[in-house]
Amino acid sequence: MRTYDRENGTALVETLTALLDSLGNVLGASASLDVHPNTFRYRLRRAAEIAGTDLNDPGKRFAAMLELRVMRADSP
Numbered sequence: 001m002r003t004y005d006r007e008n009g010t011a012l013v014e015t016l017t018a019l020l021d022s023l024g025n026v027l028g029a030s031a032s033l034d035v036h037p038n039t040f041r042y043r044l045r046r047a048a049e050i051a052g053t054d055l056n057d058p059g060k061r062f063a064a065m066l067e068l069r070v071m072r073a074d075s076p
Contacts (some may be wrong), residue, residue: 012043013068014033016064019055
């Protein structure tokens with residue numbers, strides 16, 4: 001997803017990170033990014049498509065959260 005964001009000028013990683021950091025609260029997460037909730041939901045659908053994952057599955061959400069945390073920790 002990071003590569004997709006870089007190549008397409010999108011913010012899917014940021015969107016997914018905001019959702020996971022807000023424990024699934026779409027309204028809070030969208031507000032934290034100053035994005036309309038419908039736009040935020042669209043970005044989440046695109047993120048799930050690009051990542052090939054089901055964000056409705058708790059185990060897959062947890063795996064995504066861990067991966068994003070590791071990516072964040074590895075970034076300078």
